Amino acid sequence: MKNNRELILHTVIGLFIGYFLIHPISMVIHSFELNPGENGLTDLIRIFIENFRHSFSLHMMPMSVAFATLGAFVGLSSGLYYKSIKKREHMLYGKRQLLQQSIPSLIANGENEFVEFKSSLRHDYRQVKTDKNLELVVLKEIAGFLNAKGGTLIIGVDDYGKILGLSDDYWSLKKKDKDGFQQRIILLVSNAFGKDICSKIHIAFHTVQDREICTLYIEPSPERPVYLNEGNRTIFYLRTGNVTNPLTTSETVKYLQTRERN
Incomplete structure (x- = not known):
């Protein structure tokens, strides 16, 4: 009733x-x-x-x-x-x-083929300053997951699983909150890989140990390979094991041919 x-x-x-x-x-x-x-x-x-x-x-x-x-x-x-x-x-x-x-639990289990940690999006903890070049590192990881089987990228956690949070990243943005952070990620992905790829990136925020972190759930991109422009070079990144590596031209061709057959 x-x-x-x-x-x-x-x-x-x-x-x-x-x-x-x-x-x-x-x-x-x-x-x-x-x-x-x-x-x-x-x-x-x-x-x-x-x-x-x-x-x-x-x-x-x-x-x-x-x-x-x-x-x-x-x-x-x-x-x-x-x-x-x-x-x-x-x-x-x-x-x-x-x-x-x-x-x-995901953080406690550490990095693997489907999970990667990044301390920040653009804050350099060693030099204690904003470094936009770090955004390229995040884009490499995203490209690697897109070209492989997908995965989860957690920002605000260091390589050892320590929770650092996003407050320093927020401070470096024009809009200093998670909305500004999410908008920045979408802009980076859109500019680097195309607007259609944004639909494969699912962004969520979580509070762990009283600090906010960001989780990117990345779907694989079987429809087309994703390349990242670095200066005058166009590089194909692939997630293998718990490492994201650049492939040479011949390695990329071979991998894509194998993926098509599968």
Whole structure:
């Protein structure tokens, strides 16, 4: 009963709207159409009151029941839709909670073929300053996952699994929060690999040890290989084991031929 309370409420509200609102209004509109010459304010008020009252008469009961039924049906449909939205939100919340619990385990297990850590997007912890060249390092890892089997890139965690957070990266951005951070990543990926590749990068933020980190869930790109421009060179990166390596031209051709056959 408790689970159906919202359905009942929506249905009852729809029934009342159909009976007490839609039906009388439709009667008034119909009457105005039958009396187009009566345009005086007094006539209009009289027609409105008479037809509004007439809609609740015993004579109009079948029509009232029809409108009430229609309203109840619309209300029931609204309730079902609302219930489905709530159910979906509940499922998404559960998945977020489960993912939040799994992130520490993912970090604790260390880097592997499908997981890579990066201390930051653009903050150099050694020289304690912003270095935009570090963004190229992140793009290399993204390219490597795209060209392989996909994977997870966690930013804000060093090679040993220590949680560093993103506060220094935020500080270096024009918009100094996670929205600005996400916009920066999307811009980098779009400029480096094309806008279509952005759909393969799924960005999420998590709080671990009271510090915010960013997780990039990267799908593989079997449709086309992804190359990264570095100066005058175009390089193909591939994730192999827990390392992302550049391939020579001949290695790239051989790998792509093998991938096509598979």
